[in-house]
Amino acid sequence: MFIIDYTSGVPVYEQIKSQMLSLVSSGVLKSGDKFPSIRTLASQLKLNVNTIKKVFAQLEEDGVIVTVVGSGSYVAETAYRNPVVMEKAEARLKESLKAAKSAGLNKAEILEIVNEIVEEEK
Numbered sequence: 001m002f003i004i005d006y007t008s009g010v011p012v013y014e015q016i017k018s019q020m021l022s023l024v025s026s027g028v029l030k031s032g033d034k035f036p037s038i039r040t041l042a043s044q045l046k047l048n049v050n051t052i053k054k055v056f057a058q059l060e061e062d063g064v065i066v067t068v069v070g071s072g073s074y075v076a077e078t079a080y081r082n083p084v085v086m087e088k089a090e091a092r093l094k095e096s097l098k099a100a101k102s103a104g105l106n107k108a109e110i111l112e113i114v115n116e117i118v119e120e121e122k
Contacts, residue, residue, distance in 0.1 A: 002045060012047065017055045024064060024079045031080070035065065035073045062088070 002019050004012055023029040035041070038056055042049040056073055059065045062084045067073045076082075100110050 004045065004047075013051050013054045013058075016045070016052070017058060020055065020059060021064065021085060024075055025081070027080075029075050029079075031075050031077045033075045035075070037072060 002016055004015055006012070008015070010018075020029075020035075029035075035056075036044070038052045039049055041047075042052045045052075056065060056067065060067055060073075063076055063082050064079045064085060065073045066076045097110060100113075105113075
């Protein structure tokens with residue numbers, strides 16, 4: 001379900017969080033769908049439980065998941081196109097675009113990269 005790239009330089013918890021958000025935004029996971037338990041997911045991914053706890057805590061804080069004590073964590077009704085998540089994504093995108101411009105990429109090159117990424121998602 002999740003792919004972790006230890007050579008990417010992106011923290012593992014960010015990779016997992018991003019992939020969980022992708023599953024929700026793409027409609028693979030819908031409102032009310034249950035996530036595996038923190039311990040189960042940590043065991044499957046061979047990660048420390050605290051890493052997964054951090055992901056779940058951030059997603060809950062952003063309104064993407066809801067945790068019911070004794071029952072588990074579920075995709076929240078507010079998860080799809082969540083304004084908090086979208087604002088954070090926009091901020092990261094702007095930061096990345098500024099870095100690309102600073103590195104010397106022009107508008108056409110940046111748009112080409114954006115188009116490639118959008119097409120990959122289809």
